[in-house]
Amino acid sequence: MIARINDKEARALLKECRTGRLGCIADGSPYVVPVNYILQDDKIYVHSLVGQKVNALRQDSRACLQVDEIVDDYHWRSAIAFGRYREVTQQAERDLVISELLARFPFLTPVESVPVHDGGSSVVVFCIQIERVSGVADS
Amino acid sequence: MIARINDKEARALLKECRTGRLGCIADGSPYVVPVNYILQDDKIYVHSLVGQKVNALRQDSRACLQVDEIVDDYHWRSAIAFGRYREVTQQAERDLVISELLARFPFLTPVESVPVHDGGSSVVVFCIQIERVSGVADS
Numbered sequence: 001m002i003a004r005i006n007d008k009e010a011r012a013l014l015k016e017c018r019t020g021r022l023g024c025i026a027d028g029s030p031y032v033v034p035v036n037y038i039l040q041d042d043k044i045y046v047h048s049l050v051g052q053k054v055n056a057l058r059q060d061s062r063a064c065l066q067v068d069e070i071v072d073d074y075h076w077r078s079a080i081a082f083g084r085y086r087e088v089t090q091q092a093e094r095d096l097v098i099s100e101l102l103a104r105f106p107f108l109t110p111v112e113s114v115p116v117h118d119g120g121s122s123v124v125v126f127c128i129q130i131e132r133v134s135g136v137a138d139s
Numbered sequence: 140m141i142a143r144i145n146d147k148e149a150r151a152l153l154k155e156c157r158t159g160r161l162g163c164i165a166d167g168s169p170y171v172v173p174v175n176y177i178l179q180d181d182k183i184y185v186h187s188l189v190g191q192k193v194n195a196l197r198q199d200s201r202a203c204l205q206v207d208e209i210v211d212d213y214h215w216r217s218a219i220a221f222g223r224y225r226e227v228t229q230q231a232e233r234d235l236v237i238s239e240l241l242a243r244f245p246f247l248t249p250v251e252s253v254p255v256h257d258g259g260s261s262v263v264v265f266c267i268q269i270e271r272v273s274g275v276a277d278s
Contacts, residue, residue, distance in 0.1 A: 002188070021160040021205060023169035030162035030169055032205035034217055049141070066160060066171035073246045078173055107212045 003139035010079035010135030015039050017067040018104065022046070022128075024063050024085070026056035036105050037065065038097075044081060044128040045088070045097045047105075054124055057085040063128050079135035081128065088125040097125050142278035149218035149274030154178050156206040157243065161185070161267075163202050163224070165195035175244050176204065177236075183220060183267040184227070184236045186244075193263055196224035202267050218274035220267065227264040236264050 005013075014020075022035045033053050037046045044065050048054055057063060061084045068078040088094045144152075153159075161174045172192050176185045183204050187193055196202060200223045207217040227233045 019209065021171050023162050023171040025164060025169050029201045029221060030164050030171075030203050032160050032162040032169075032171055032203055032219060034205070034207050034209065034215075036212070062168045064169050064171055066173070068173050070158065070173065073175070073244065076173075080171060082168060105212065 001139045002136050005077065005079070005135040005137050007133050010133040013069065013077055013079040013135060014044075014065070014067055014081055014133065017069070020065045020067040022053060022063060022065050024053055024056045025060045026052060031056055035065075038100055038104055040100075042130040044083070044130065045101065045125065046128070047098070047101050047123065047125050050122050050124060054126070057126070061085040065128060075138055077135065077137040079133060081130045081133045083128040083130040086127045086129055088127055094125050101125075140278045141275050144216065144218070144274040144276050146272050149272040152208065152216055152218040152274060153183075153204070153206055153220055153272065156208070159204045159206040161192060161202060161204050163192055163195045164199045165191060170195055174204075177239055177243055179239075181269040183222070183269065184240065184264065185267070186237070186240050186262065186264050189261050189263060193265070196265070200224040204267060214277055216274065216276040218272060220269045220272045222267040222269040225266045225268055227266055233264050240264075
């Protein structure tokens, strides 16, 4: 059986997880990739190389982030946040987000903490501004 | 660093996993849900109650299934299959799929193995017919 969890519980699960699955629309088709992220208030921050997801989100800003905690087939919770993509380009916000991403994900190398332009690739920090959340769990 | 894995490796990962994240488009926005599934040749089979994902896929058949194996931040693989949604309504195919789903996911109760109409809900078996796959891994 499946039951809805309330928005507060869904947000708590989004806060707790560190890896989620980002959904976007690429060339008209759904596209999903795992991402590490941090949640702050109504903002999900992600650090990424420019690639398929960033290109897709630049074309169509609608995005979602799905997270779950699956203990077994009988014990699980899943939450999803829907929102819009925005690139973080303002230096003060970018520095703050990168320092917090580095605190949570220390594997980010220093070179990733500054804009890099190398053979056409570059590192971006982006935000999903949350518009609504929902969640379900076993019951 | 990230490197592409070839289609054979991507398919092997899709075969190996049992839980994936299904991406679809619901009311114009990306939507992602965790699902248990089986892969047979070019077909991903999923068993579900009628709900948001089935309603969305009935409107727009484009779908993807993303799976991953994340050991830690340095050791991971991710694969994605893109395809089209089709409901499995032909009795012989449906019976075969349900018996194989039950073999892999024994928590499915017998009542779920037959069409159920209960207060408007019903159980569907659907297939994502794979059109292409891709994958990435740490390198």
